[in-house]
Amino acid sequence: MAEHLHEGVCRGGPLDGQPGQSRFPKGFLLVDRPADRCWIYEWTGSEFQVRDPQPMPVDTAKRWRAAEEATYDVVAAPWAGE
Protein backbone atom coordinates (compact mmCIF):
# COMPACT_ATOMS: atom_id res chain seq x y z
CA MET A 1 0.00 0.00 0.00
CA ALA A 2 2.61 2.55 -1.00
CA GLU A 3 1.24 4.06 -4.19
CA HIS A 4 0.64 7.47 -2.62
CA LEU A 5 3.52 7.86 -0.22
CA HIS A 6 3.64 11.30 1.38
CA GLU A 7 7.11 12.20 2.62
CA GLY A 8 8.28 15.22 4.61
CA VAL A 9 9.91 16.48 7.76
CA CYS A 10 8.01 16.15 11.03
CA ARG A 11 7.41 19.34 13.04
CA GLY A 12 6.90 19.21 16.78
CA GLY A 13 6.39 16.30 19.11
CA PRO A 14 8.82 13.42 19.56
CA LEU A 15 9.71 13.24 15.85
CA ASP A 16 10.56 16.93 15.50
CA GLY A 17 13.05 17.40 12.68
CA GLN A 18 12.97 13.79 11.56
CA PRO A 19 11.67 12.49 8.23
CA GLY A 20 8.17 11.03 8.19
CA GLN A 21 6.04 9.04 5.76
CA SER A 22 2.36 8.29 5.32
CA ARG A 23 0.50 6.30 2.70
CA PHE A 24 -2.70 8.20 3.41
CA PRO A 25 -3.65 11.83 2.81
CA LYS A 26 -4.22 13.19 6.32
CA GLY A 27 -1.00 12.08 8.00
CA PHE A 28 -0.21 9.41 10.54
CA LEU A 29 -0.82 8.25 14.08
CA LEU A 30 2.46 7.67 15.93
CA VAL A 31 2.03 4.96 18.55
CA ASP A 32 4.25 4.00 21.49
CA ARG A 33 2.41 0.90 22.70
CA PRO A 34 4.65 -0.03 25.65
CA ALA A 35 4.24 3.46 27.09
CA ASP A 36 0.59 3.72 26.03
CA ARG A 37 1.15 7.05 24.30
CA CYS A 38 0.39 8.37 20.84
CA TRP A 39 0.55 11.54 18.74
CA ILE A 40 -1.20 12.69 15.59
CA TYR A 41 0.89 14.18 12.79
CA GLU A 42 -1.09 16.09 10.16
CA TRP A 43 0.08 16.23 6.55
CA THR A 44 0.22 19.87 5.44
CA GLY A 45 1.11 19.17 1.85
CA SER A 46 4.85 19.41 2.37
CA GLU A 47 5.55 18.29 5.94
CA PHE A 48 4.00 16.64 8.97
CA GLN A 49 2.85 18.90 11.80
CA VAL A 50 2.13 17.44 15.23
CA ARG A 51 -1.42 18.26 16.31
CA ASP A 52 -0.52 18.40 20.00
CA PRO A 53 2.97 17.81 21.38
CA GLN A 54 1.45 16.34 24.53
CA PRO A 55 0.90 12.61 24.13
CA MET A 56 -2.53 11.00 24.30
CA PRO A 57 -3.31 7.60 25.79
CA VAL A 58 -3.75 4.89 23.18
CA ASP A 59 -7.32 3.89 22.40
CA THR A 60 -6.93 0.46 20.83
CA ALA A 61 -10.33 0.49 19.16
CA LYS A 62 -9.62 3.85 17.53
CA ARG A 63 -6.13 2.76 16.59
CA TRP A 64 -7.49 -0.32 14.84
CA ARG A 65 -10.13 1.76 13.12
CA ALA A 66 -7.42 4.09 11.87
CA ALA A 67 -5.55 1.08 10.51
CA GLU A 68 -8.69 -0.06 8.71
CA GLU A 69 -9.46 3.33 7.22
CA ALA A 70 -7.62 5.26 4.54
CA THR A 71 -7.12 8.67 6.11
CA TYR A 72 -4.31 8.33 8.65
CA ASP A 73 -1.50 5.81 8.57
CA VAL A 74 -0.49 4.01 11.78
CA VAL A 75 3.23 4.03 12.57
CA ALA A 76 5.09 2.46 15.47
CA ALA A 77 7.27 4.82 17.47
CA PRO A 78 10.87 4.07 16.47
CA TRP A 79 12.05 4.03 20.08
CA ALA A 80 9.20 1.82 21.34
CA GLY A 81 10.27 -1.28 23.21
CA GLU A 82 13.92 -0.24 23.41
Added chain:
Amino acid sequence: MMATRSTPELVHAARAWEDDLDYPSAVLSGIVGDARHRASGGYHISIEDNPPGNYSVVRVDDAAPPGKWPRDRAAAIDMSMSPKDMVKCYKRVRAVWSNPADPRRRFFNAFNVWDGSGDAVRLDFVTGTASYATPDHKWHNHGEWRRRYVNDPAATRAMLSMLRGESVAAYQKEEDDVSWSERIKRRPWVTQTWPHLGEDARADATLAGIYGFSRLSAERAAELLAGQRAILAAIAGQDVAEAAERAAREGARAGAAEALDELAEGLADRLTEVPAEQVRQAVAEVLRERDRRAAGDDPQ
Protein backbone atom coordinates in the same frame (compact mmCIF):
# COMPACT_ATOMS: atom_id res chain seq x y z
CA MET B 1 -18.28 -0.29 -5.03
CA MET B 2 -15.53 -1.87 -2.93
CA ALA B 3 -16.22 -5.46 -1.96
CA THR B 4 -13.02 -6.17 -0.07
CA ARG B 5 -13.36 -7.36 3.51
CA SER B 6 -11.03 -8.83 6.06
CA THR B 7 -11.35 -12.38 7.41
CA PRO B 8 -11.56 -13.60 11.01
CA GLU B 9 -8.27 -15.41 10.53
CA LEU B 10 -6.44 -12.29 9.32
CA VAL B 11 -7.82 -10.26 12.23
CA HIS B 12 -6.94 -13.01 14.70
CA ALA B 13 -3.44 -13.27 13.24
CA ALA B 14 -2.95 -9.50 13.44
CA ARG B 15 -4.11 -9.34 17.06
CA ALA B 16 -1.85 -12.22 18.02
CA TRP B 17 1.06 -10.61 16.15
CA GLU B 18 0.56 -7.48 18.25
CA ASP B 19 -0.23 -9.05 21.62
CA ASP B 20 1.26 -12.52 21.86
CA LEU B 21 4.69 -12.24 20.25
CA ASP B 22 7.89 -10.55 21.36
CA TYR B 23 7.52 -7.41 19.25
CA PRO B 24 6.62 -4.83 21.89
CA SER B 25 6.43 -1.96 19.41
CA ALA B 26 4.08 -3.72 16.93
CA VAL B 27 0.95 -1.87 15.84
CA LEU B 28 -1.43 -2.91 13.09
CA SER B 29 -1.07 -0.67 10.07
CA GLY B 30 -3.64 -2.16 7.71
CA ILE B 31 -5.41 -5.20 6.28
CA VAL B 32 -7.90 -3.92 3.71
CA GLY B 33 -6.66 -1.52 1.05
CA ASP B 34 -8.42 1.74 0.30
CA ALA B 35 -10.28 2.77 -2.86
CA ARG B 36 -7.18 4.31 -4.44
CA HIS B 37 -5.24 1.15 -3.73
CA ARG B 38 -7.85 -0.70 -5.72
CA ALA B 39 -6.58 0.78 -8.97
CA SER B 40 -3.18 -0.84 -8.64
CA GLY B 41 -4.45 -3.97 -6.89
CA GLY B 42 -2.57 -6.39 -4.68
CA TYR B 43 -3.19 -8.66 -1.72
CA HIS B 44 -4.84 -5.95 0.39
CA ILE B 45 -7.58 -5.97 -2.25
CA SER B 46 -10.06 -8.77 -2.93
CA ILE B 47 -10.06 -10.75 -6.15
CA GLU B 48 -13.25 -8.97 -7.18
CA ASP B 49 -11.78 -5.53 -6.64
CA ASN B 50 -8.46 -6.22 -8.32
CA PRO B 51 -7.83 -5.23 -11.92
CA PRO B 52 -8.04 -8.32 -14.17
CA GLY B 53 -4.72 -10.13 -14.42
CA ASN B 54 -3.22 -8.37 -11.40
CA TYR B 55 -0.19 -10.19 -9.97
CA SER B 56 -2.13 -11.04 -6.82
CA VAL B 57 -4.92 -12.99 -8.51
CA VAL B 58 -3.14 -15.18 -11.06
CA ARG B 59 -0.98 -17.66 -9.18
CA VAL B 60 -2.34 -21.15 -8.70
CA ASP B 61 -3.13 -20.59 -5.01
CA ASP B 62 -4.69 -17.20 -5.70
CA ALA B 63 -6.84 -17.53 -8.81
CA ALA B 64 -10.54 -18.16 -8.17
CA PRO B 65 -12.02 -19.60 -10.25
CA PRO B 66 -10.84 -22.29 -10.65
CA GLY B 67 -10.15 -22.04 -6.91
CA LYS B 68 -13.20 -22.04 -4.65
CA TRP B 69 -11.85 -19.70 -1.97
CA PRO B 70 -13.48 -16.32 -1.27
CA ARG B 71 -13.35 -13.62 -3.94
CA ASP B 72 -14.26 -10.77 -1.61
CA ARG B 73 -11.47 -10.91 0.94
CA ALA B 74 -8.13 -9.21 1.49
CA ALA B 75 -5.12 -11.47 2.00
CA ALA B 76 -2.42 -9.31 3.58
CA ILE B 77 -1.43 -7.73 6.90
CA ASP B 78 0.70 -4.63 7.46
CA MET B 79 2.38 -4.44 10.87
CA SER B 80 4.41 -1.38 11.82
CA MET B 81 7.38 -1.79 14.20
CA SER B 82 10.39 -0.03 15.57
CA PRO B 83 13.66 -0.64 13.66
CA LYS B 84 14.80 -3.06 16.37
CA ASP B 85 11.67 -5.19 16.02
CA MET B 86 11.76 -4.90 12.21
CA VAL B 87 15.22 -6.49 12.19
CA LYS B 88 14.10 -9.28 14.52
CA CYS B 89 11.10 -9.95 12.29
CA TYR B 90 13.28 -9.91 9.17
CA LYS B 91 15.58 -12.61 10.52
CA ARG B 92 12.72 -14.91 11.44
CA VAL B 93 10.84 -14.49 8.18
CA ARG B 94 14.00 -14.95 6.15
CA ALA B 95 14.84 -18.17 8.00
CA VAL B 96 11.58 -19.75 6.82
CA TRP B 97 11.75 -18.24 3.35
CA SER B 98 15.29 -19.55 2.78
CA ASN B 99 14.48 -23.15 3.74
CA PRO B 100 12.71 -24.91 0.83
CA ALA B 101 11.76 -27.78 3.15
CA ASP B 102 9.95 -25.58 5.66
CA PRO B 103 6.25 -26.56 5.60
CA ARG B 104 5.14 -23.10 6.72
CA ARG B 105 6.15 -21.63 3.38
CA ARG B 106 3.16 -23.07 1.60
CA PHE B 107 0.74 -20.63 3.25
CA PHE B 108 2.44 -17.40 2.18
CA ASN B 109 2.91 -15.58 -1.09
CA ALA B 110 5.45 -12.98 -0.01
CA PHE B 111 6.68 -10.84 2.88
CA ASN B 112 8.15 -7.36 2.56
CA VAL B 113 10.64 -6.87 5.38
CA TRP B 114 13.74 -4.83 6.32
CA ASP B 115 17.06 -5.92 7.79
CA GLY B 116 17.89 -2.51 9.26
CA SER B 117 20.06 -1.12 6.46
CA GLY B 118 19.69 -0.31 2.79
CA ASP B 119 16.45 -1.01 0.95
CA ALA B 120 13.58 -3.09 2.22
CA VAL B 121 13.26 -6.47 0.51
CA ARG B 122 10.40 -8.53 -0.87
CA LEU B 123 10.80 -12.25 -0.12
CA ASP B 124 8.71 -14.27 -2.55
CA PHE B 125 7.75 -17.61 -0.97
CA VAL B 126 6.50 -19.06 -4.25
CA THR B 127 9.52 -18.43 -6.43
CA GLY B 128 12.10 -18.26 -3.65
CA THR B 129 13.40 -14.95 -4.98
CA ALA B 130 14.22 -11.67 -3.21
CA SER B 131 13.59 -8.26 -4.78
CA TYR B 132 13.25 -4.54 -4.02
CA ALA B 133 10.46 -3.31 -1.74
CA THR B 134 9.31 0.30 -1.41
CA PRO B 135 10.70 2.51 1.43
CA ASP B 136 7.55 2.39 3.56
CA HIS B 137 8.51 -1.22 4.31
CA LYS B 138 11.29 0.08 6.50
CA TRP B 139 8.69 0.87 9.14
CA HIS B 140 6.09 -1.77 8.47
CA ASN B 141 6.18 -5.44 7.55
CA HIS B 142 3.83 -6.53 4.81
CA GLY B 143 2.74 -10.17 4.85
CA GLU B 144 0.78 -11.75 2.00
CA TRP B 145 -1.13 -15.02 2.39
CA ARG B 146 -1.91 -17.18 -0.58
CA ARG B 147 -5.58 -16.42 -1.09
CA ARG B 148 -6.71 -20.03 -0.75
CA TYR B 149 -5.68 -19.91 2.93
CA VAL B 150 -7.33 -16.64 4.03
CA ASN B 151 -9.82 -18.53 6.18
CA ASP B 152 -7.48 -21.30 7.27
CA PRO B 153 -6.45 -21.37 10.97
CA ALA B 154 -3.42 -23.41 9.93
CA ALA B 155 -2.13 -20.36 8.05
CA THR B 156 -2.45 -18.28 11.20
CA ARG B 157 -0.55 -20.87 13.22
CA ALA B 158 2.15 -21.11 10.57
CA MET B 159 2.59 -17.34 10.44
CA LEU B 160 2.73 -16.93 14.21
CA SER B 161 5.18 -19.82 14.47
CA MET B 162 7.40 -18.17 11.87
CA LEU B 163 7.19 -14.79 13.58
CA ARG B 164 8.08 -16.40 16.90
CA GLY B 165 11.21 -17.72 15.27
CA GLU B 166 10.34 -21.36 15.91
CA SER B 167 12.24 -24.19 14.28
CA VAL B 168 10.53 -26.52 11.84
CA ALA B 169 10.57 -29.27 14.48
CA ALA B 170 8.93 -27.03 17.06
CA TYR B 171 6.29 -25.99 14.56
CA GLN B 172 5.50 -29.57 13.60
CA LYS B 173 5.28 -30.65 17.22
CA GLU B 174 2.95 -27.76 17.90
CA GLU B 175 0.79 -28.77 14.94
CA ASP B 176 0.54 -32.29 16.35
CA ASP B 177 -0.42 -30.91 19.72
CA VAL B 178 -2.98 -28.35 18.61
CA SER B 179 -4.73 -30.40 15.97
CA TRP B 180 -7.33 -31.40 18.53
CA SER B 181 -8.48 -27.80 18.74
CA GLU B 182 -9.08 -27.65 15.00
CA ARG B 183 -12.70 -27.10 14.01
CA ILE B 184 -14.07 -29.76 11.67
CA LYS B 185 -17.25 -29.91 9.63
CA ARG B 186 -20.17 -31.86 11.05
CA ARG B 187 -21.69 -34.58 8.91
CA PRO B 188 -24.75 -33.39 6.91
CA TRP B 189 -27.15 -35.70 8.73
CA VAL B 190 -26.04 -34.24 12.05
CA THR B 191 -26.67 -30.64 11.01
CA GLN B 192 -29.97 -31.63 9.45
CA THR B 193 -31.10 -33.46 12.58
CA TRP B 194 -29.79 -30.92 15.08
CA PRO B 195 -29.37 -27.61 13.21
CA HIS B 196 -28.83 -25.69 16.44
CA LEU B 197 -25.43 -27.37 16.82
CA GLY B 198 -23.96 -25.39 13.94
CA GLU B 199 -21.90 -26.40 10.95
CA ASP B 200 -18.69 -27.33 12.73
CA ALA B 201 -17.22 -28.40 16.05
CA ARG B 202 -13.85 -28.81 17.72
CA ALA B 203 -12.14 -32.07 16.88
CA ASP B 204 -11.72 -33.08 20.52
CA ALA B 205 -15.40 -32.37 21.27
CA THR B 206 -16.44 -34.37 18.22
CA LEU B 207 -14.33 -37.35 19.26
CA ALA B 208 -15.73 -37.22 22.79
CA GLY B 209 -19.26 -37.14 21.34
CA ILE B 210 -18.61 -40.11 19.08
CA TYR B 211 -17.14 -42.07 21.99
CA GLY B 212 -20.12 -41.30 24.19
CA PHE B 213 -22.59 -42.18 21.47
CA SER B 214 -20.80 -45.44 20.68
CA ARG B 215 -20.70 -46.41 24.33
CA LEU B 216 -24.40 -45.65 24.73
CA SER B 217 -25.14 -47.71 21.61
CA ALA B 218 -23.13 -50.63 22.98
CA GLU B 219 -25.01 -50.49 26.28
CA ARG B 220 -28.37 -50.41 24.49
CA ALA B 221 -27.31 -53.31 22.25
CA ALA B 222 -26.32 -55.32 25.32
CA GLU B 223 -29.71 -54.65 26.90
CA LEU B 224 -31.45 -55.71 23.69
CA LEU B 225 -29.43 -58.92 23.51
CA ALA B 226 -30.27 -59.71 27.14
CA GLY B 227 -33.95 -59.24 26.35
CA GLN B 228 -33.73 -61.51 23.37
CA ARG B 229 -32.00 -64.17 25.42
CA ALA B 230 -34.76 -63.96 28.01
CA ILE B 231 -37.38 -64.44 25.31
CA LEU B 232 -35.52 -67.39 23.86
CA ALA B 233 -35.19 -68.94 27.30
CA ALA B 234 -38.91 -68.52 27.87
CA ILE B 235 -39.85 -70.27 24.66
CA ALA B 236 -37.10 -72.87 24.87
CA GLY B 237 -38.41 -76.35 24.14
CA GLN B 238 -41.60 -75.07 22.68
CA ASP B 239 -42.17 -75.92 19.05
CA VAL B 240 -45.16 -74.18 17.61
CA ALA B 241 -45.50 -76.55 14.64
CA GLU B 242 -45.14 -79.66 16.76
CA ALA B 243 -47.68 -78.37 19.25
CA ALA B 244 -50.04 -77.66 16.39
CA GLU B 245 -49.59 -81.17 14.96
CA ARG B 246 -50.12 -82.70 18.36
CA ALA B 247 -53.23 -80.66 18.87
CA ALA B 248 -54.49 -81.71 15.47
CA ARG B 249 -53.68 -85.38 16.12
CA GLU B 250 -55.39 -85.39 19.44
CA GLY B 251 -58.32 -83.67 17.90
CA ALA B 252 -58.64 -81.43 20.93
CA ARG B 253 -60.98 -79.33 18.93
CA ALA B 254 -61.66 -78.70 15.30
CA GLY B 255 -59.44 -76.13 13.63
CA ALA B 256 -56.77 -76.07 16.37
CA ALA B 257 -53.91 -76.57 13.92
CA GLU B 258 -55.13 -73.77 11.70
CA ALA B 259 -55.56 -71.50 14.71
CA LEU B 260 -51.98 -72.12 15.86
CA ASP B 261 -50.67 -71.46 12.36
CA GLU B 262 -52.49 -68.16 12.35
CA LEU B 263 -51.03 -67.36 15.75
CA ALA B 264 -47.49 -68.04 14.54
CA GLU B 265 -48.01 -65.97 11.44
CA GLY B 266 -49.46 -63.14 13.50
CA LEU B 267 -46.45 -63.12 15.75
CA ALA B 268 -44.17 -63.20 12.75
CA ASP B 269 -45.96 -60.18 11.26
CA ARG B 270 -45.42 -58.24 14.43
CA LEU B 271 -41.77 -59.13 14.71
CA THR B 272 -40.60 -59.04 11.13
CA GLU B 273 -41.50 -60.09 7.65
CA VAL B 274 -39.38 -63.19 8.15
CA PRO B 275 -41.05 -66.31 9.58
CA ALA B 276 -40.84 -66.52 13.38
CA GLU B 277 -38.84 -69.72 13.38
CA GLN B 278 -36.26 -68.21 11.09
CA VAL B 279 -35.97 -65.24 13.40
CA ARG B 280 -35.55 -67.49 16.40
CA GLN B 281 -32.83 -69.51 14.70
CA ALA B 282 -31.02 -66.39 13.53
CA VAL B 283 -31.04 -64.83 16.97
CA ALA B 284 -29.90 -68.08 18.54
CA GLU B 285 -27.03 -68.28 16.05
CA VAL B 286 -25.96 -64.73 16.85
CA LEU B 287 -25.97 -65.51 20.53
CA ARG B 288 -23.99 -68.70 19.99
CA GLU B 289 -21.46 -66.75 17.91
CA ARG B 290 -21.24 -64.11 20.60
CA ASP B 291 -20.66 -66.77 23.23
CA ARG B 292 -17.96 -68.35 21.08
CA ARG B 293 -16.19 -64.99 20.76
CA ALA B 294 -16.53 -64.33 24.44
CA ALA B 295 -14.92 -67.73 25.05
CA GLY B 296 -11.90 -66.64 23.01
CA ASP B 297 -12.25 -68.73 19.88
CA ASP B 298 -12.82 -65.76 17.60
CA PRO B 299 -11.74 -66.86 14.12
CA GLN B 300 -11.07 -63.28 12.96
